[in-house]
Structures are given as structure tokens and as C-alpha cells.
Amino acid sequence: MLVAILPFNLAICLFLITLLVSTLHTRKKNIYIKDISNFLLLSLVFNFTLIFVRITSFIFDSTENVDLPFSSKLFIFNAILYFGSRASLAIFFKNVRQKFTQLETKRFILIIICLQFFFFFLSFLSVDINYILILAACFHFIGCYWEFHELYILQKSHKNSFINLSCLVVFLKTITLFFVLIYLLISTYKHDSILLNLSLATTPFYMFKGTLITFDLIIFVFINAFLFEQVNELSRRTSDENALIKNLLIQQTSLTEAVQNSNKFIVSGALSASIAHELSHPLASIQANTEILSMQLTSRHLLSGDVQNSVTYILRDTQRAGQTLKALKSLFSVKKELLELNINDVIRLSIDLVSSTINKNNIKLSLQLEKEMPSIMANPHELQQVLLNLLNNSMQAIQKNNPNNGEITISTLIEDESIILSILDNGHGFSIDQEDKIFELLRTTKKEGMGFGLWLSKFILEKNFGNIELLNSPGVGAKLMIKLPIYTPPQSGDNTSYYKLS
Structure with missing residues (x-):
């Protein structure tokens, strides 16, 4: 049995190390992963410690009699670590749904650690292996149910296939642990401790523990796929928002220039009308005086040749200037x-x-x-x-x-x-x-x-x-x-x- 189980647990340990390193690496590059992955990392650490404890127990404890003090305490210790990994994953799902502040993160970590210490001291109140096993199964079940509860709520707000599959796997795992807990309670009620101890030392029990680990692996794979999908979606959305911001900045610049031009236009219109008004009076005087001068020169028979041409040019230019001023006044008019x-x-x-x-x-x-x-x-x-x-x-x-x-x-x-x-x-x-x-x-x-x-x-x-x-x-x-x-x-x-x- 040791030859079959040890390589499996070693493979799981390597997988968890790879997942842990990958998550740490992604945290450095993506702010979204950094914000929500604290409890995912905690869950991975708990899982890694759990597998490591199992491997060491396989190597250094060759007996398969689970009712020995070391084996029973190791069993309860495994259950507490398993609860910690499930509880951390449950809070991770909660954090995906509603982002925690730094204070809330510390508070939830403290709650998980306090519960683990409470379960550990609770295990000392019972020395009977049957009750210890029931207590360990309860820890397993509480952790899985908490995980299922948070994942179920997350599933309602996130219509995602990976979340749906994770919820299904956690549900199956929770139901399995529920039936195991019922089995342990019935066995204890019938005082069938010998059958219970023997069943825990047989291949089906080790297969059951291997099934739980496999469920956990599947969930971690789905979670990583979900995070990868979320990061891609955020990258696409960020790219779209950056393009939108760029377009808005261009529009803002265009509107600003349009407002500036409108202000220049208003100032130019007011200035033109003012200049036209001020120049019209002296121009009218020049024209009137030129006409009087022309009449006086004509009456004295002095308007001839170059003088006549000059007077004609003056009158023509003053008339053109008057028309220009008139046009300038009406230039900014709607008519x-x-x-x-x-x-x-x-x-x-x-x-x-x-x-x-x-x-x-x-x-x-x-x-x-x-x-x-x-x-x-x-x-x-x-x-x-x-x-x-x-x-x-x-x-x-x-x-x-x-x-x-x-x-x-x-x-x-x-x-x-x-x-x-x-x-x-x-x-x-x-x-x-x-x-x-x-x-x-x-x-x-x-x-x-x-x-x-x-x-x-x-x-x-x-x-x-x-x-x-x-x-x-x-x-x-x-x-x-x-x-x-x-x-x-x-x-x-x-x-x-x-x-x-x-």
C-alpha cells in the first residue's frame, strides 16, 4: 500500500508547489490576482503542508494501526489542516465576489487560525479513537460545506463555466463527506470499533483519501482557469477602456479648440463691429467734405484734369471703404x-x-x-x-x-x-x-x-x-x-x- 500511495502524494506535492510558484509569479504582474489571491495562497500552503505531513507519516510511521496515539493525533492534525485549506478557499471565493480591505483580510485569516486552534484543543477532550475520527470527519465536512456555500453564492453572480464545474465538484465532495460522517456515526452507535479500525487500514479508505485529494486538484485547476479567464477579460476591458479614454481625450481636445475658436470668433465679431462703427463717422465726413470740395472747384472752374481724377478716386475709395465697413458690420449677422x-x-x-x-x-x-x-x-x-x-x-x-x-x-x-x-x-x-x-x-x-x-x-x-x-x-x-x-x-x-x- 505504501508503494502505491507515496508516489501519488509526492506527485500531488509537486503539483501544489508548481501551482504555488505560478500564483506568486502572476501576483507580481497582475493587480487583480494580487488583490484576491491571498486566501488562495493560504489554501495552497495548507494543502501543501497536509500532503507533506502525510508523506512524512508514510515514511516514518510504518504501522497501519490507526488507534495508536501518534496515528490518531496525526489523523486529527490532517483534518485540521484540511479544514484550513477548505476554509481559506471559501474565503477566497467570497473575496472574488466582494473585494476585501486589508483589515478584513487580516480578520478572516485570524478567524481561520483561531478555528483551527479551537478544533485542535477540542480533540484533546476525547481519547476514544471513534470520537476522534468522527471529530476529524466533522472538520472535513464543515470546511467543505463552507467552501460549497461561498462557491454557490459566487455562482449566482458569476455566470462562468469553470465556477459551475467547481461548484459541482465541491458539491460531490461535500455529499461524500456527509455519507462518510453518517457511516462513522452509525459505526460508533453500534459499537463496531474493530470493524471501523480495520476499514480505516484497508485499501478503500486510502482510495477515499486519494479521491478527496483528486477533488481538490480538480478544483484548483478550475480556479486557475477561472482566474486566467478573468485576467484575459480584464486585459481586454482595460484595452477597450484605454481606447475609449483616448477617444474621449481627443474629443475633449477638439471641444476645447472649438470653444477657443468660438471665443475668438465672438471677440472678432465684437471688435469688427466696434471698429466699423468708429470709422464710419470720419469716413462719412471725408466723403461729405470731398463732395463739397468738388462742388466748390466746379463753381470756380478749377475742377479739371488731374484734380478731377484725384477727386473722383477719393470719392470712389471712400464709397468702397463705406461699403466695406457696412459689410463688416453685417459680416457676423445671420442675414x-x-x-x-x-x-x-x-x-x-x-x-x-x-x-x-x-x-x-x-x-x-x-x-x-x-x-x-x-x-x-x-x-x-x-x-x-x-x-x-x-x-x-x-x-x-x-x-x-x-x-x-x-x-x-x-x-x-x-x-x-x-x-x-x-x-x-x-x-x-x-x-x-x-x-x-x-x-x-x-x-x-x-x-x-x-x-x-x-x-x-x-x-x-x-x-x-x-x-x-x-x-x-x-x-x-x-x-x-x-x-x-x-x-x-x-x-x-x-x-x-x-x-x-x-
Whole structure:
């Protein structure tokens, strides 16, 4: 019998050592295992000590007479260790269900150890081997039932196949111990101690002890499988939560930028309206005084030649400035004053306003305008302001980077249901890191700039149902393309009237 049982117990001992080392190693890497595995480790230690005691008893105690004092006390000691391993496993299942604090962990460990000492001192009250065996079986049964109770509660909250299988194994083990306890009680009641002692020294009894150990091994395997599954699930969930947090941070950054841009937009609107209001009065005075001066010169027959041209230019520029201020006031308004117009007319009027600057800087201007150009619906003054902004940017870039061979090409063409207006210059373009930021508010590439012009141009075009795009060639030049939808006249029956740009 010793030859058959000793290798089995040695194999169990090696398995428990492997399981113990594996759990300790996993604790270092995973916080979840570290939080809940204290009682699992305690149970493994108790089980390991139990098997170790059995092996030593097999080696150093060759007798098979269980009623010897050493053998009986060893039997009760085995039962107490077994109770400790089952109770620790029960608290482990409880800890999986509801995480313990450090104080609660210490309290439960103290309870288990105190119960073991209580059972140990209780065994000294009886010297009869029958009662000692019944007491040992009770310790076995109490530990297994406690384990089954906690595992059954855990099974309700965790729908897991490994937990279900563990619960089934513990249930079978508890039922087996219950019948063993009944058998011992009946044997004691019938005073059949000789039969009881002989049965404990036979092969079925050792097989029974081997069955209990096998049940324990199966439970430990299921627990490890459950923990491995939980760790994988937590890793997957952590990965998903990290991805969600990353997306939320991106959204938070986007919202923050949107709020900042909204604040800039509000400030720009208020500032523009204030500037327009303050400038409108002196501008009206300039226009009125110019008209009075024109009338006085005419009455004295002095308005002729260059003087007349100068007065005409002053009046035209003050009128354009007034229209610009008016457009600036209504720029951030919800109302849209759109007119049917020809984009080529707006281009020519804009060129007339900057022609003196173009000639002064020796810039070659080329026009490639489509002859048969369909109409668009837009605010002419706002569109003219966009073209002047873009032309001024091109002239400044050329004056800074290519003052001797400056060229600007303005072209229009029809593409599908849209009109494309392009302004190409050879002012060396934008750097690569500036390409995505040139249309942002308060972003500028010039030391003296405010970062307002291109953003305002984009805003105006979007307000007029258009958009603007940059085609950049760093070190060569830049091409800004404006896209506006072709105007489709209203159907008959629509009484809306439209006006052409004059």
C-alpha cells in the first residue's frame, strides 16, 4: 500500500508547489490576482503542508494501526489542516465576489487560525479513537460545506463555466463527506470499533483519501482557469477602456479648440463691429467734405484734369471703404444679402483697386478669365473683400521673397456645377508645417500680421456657400482656389427679384 500511495502524494506535492510558484509569479504582474489571491495562497500552503505531513507519516510511521496515539493525533492534525485549506478557499471565493480591505483580510485569516486552534484543543477532550475520527470527519465536512456555500453564492453572480464545474465538484465532495460522517456515526452507535479500525487500514479508505485529494486538484485547476479567464477579460476591458479614454481625450481636445475658436470668433465679431462703427463717422465726413470740395472747384472752374481724377478716386475709395465697413458690420449677422453677379466683374473691380500697388512693385499680372461665365449668388462687397485679401497676401509674399520677378495669375473656369477662381503667385508659398493652419483664426506667417485675413476670407466664402483650398509648393509659390456654386434661376411663379452687379 505504501508503494502505491507515496508516489501519488509526492506527485500531488509537486503539483501544489508548481501551482504555488505560478500564483506568486502572476501576483507580481497582475493587480487583480494580487488583490484576491491571498486566501488562495493560504489554501495552497495548507494543502501543501497536509500532503507533506502525510508523506512524512508514510515514511516514518510504518504501522497501519490507526488507534495508536501518534496515528490518531496525526489523523486529527490532517483534518485540521484540511479544514484550513477548505476554509481559506471559501474565503477566497467570497473575496472574488466582494473585494476585501486589508483589515478584513487580516480578520478572516485570524478567524481561520483561531478555528483551527479551537478544533485542535477540542480533540484533546476525547481519547476514544471513534470520537476522534468522527471529530476529524466533522472538520472535513464543515470546511467543505463552507467552501460549497461561498462557491454557490459566487455562482449566482458569476455566470462562468469553470465556477459551475467547481461548484459541482465541491458539491460531490461535500455529499461524500456527509455519507462518510453518517457511516462513522452509525459505526460508533453500534459499537463496531474493530470493524471501523480495520476499514480505516484497508485499501478503500486510502482510495477515499486519494479521491478527496483528486477533488481538490480538480478544483484548483478550475480556479486557475477561472482566474486566467478573468485576467484575459480584464486585459481586454482595460484595452477597450484605454481606447475609449483616448477617444474621449481627443474629443475633449477638439471641444476645447472649438470653444477657443468660438471665443475668438465672438471677440472678432465684437471688435469688427466696434471698429466699423468708429470709422464710419470720419469716413462719412471725408466723403461729405470731398463732395463739397468738388462742388466748390466746379463753381470756380478749377475742377479739371488731374484734380478731377484725384477727386473722383477719393470719392470712389471712400464709397468702397463705406461699403466695406457696412459689410463688416453685417459680416457676423445671420442675414444674407446675396445678389446675382458675374465673378469676372468682381475680379476686374478688385484689380482696379490694387493696380497701382501691383505696378509700383513691378508685379506681372495675368488674367485667364472664362469668357462665357454663368452667374453666381453672393454678396459682391464681401466677395471683393476676399479677393483683395488674397491679392494683398500674394503681393506681400512676392515683395518679401521674390521682389524682382513677381507674378500673379488669376484664372476662372467652370467645373461641373461650380465656378473655380484661382489666384497663383510665385512668392515661395508656405512651409509644410503651416499648410494646415493658415485658415485658423489668429494664425499668421507674418511678423506684422494679425492672423485674421485668410480666416475671414474662408468665413466669408462659407457664408456665401463656397469654400477655399490651398495648393502649396514650398519654396516656389502658392495657389488658392475658390469654389462657388453656379446660380440656378428660380422657377416660374417665384416672385423673388434679383439684381445684377453694376
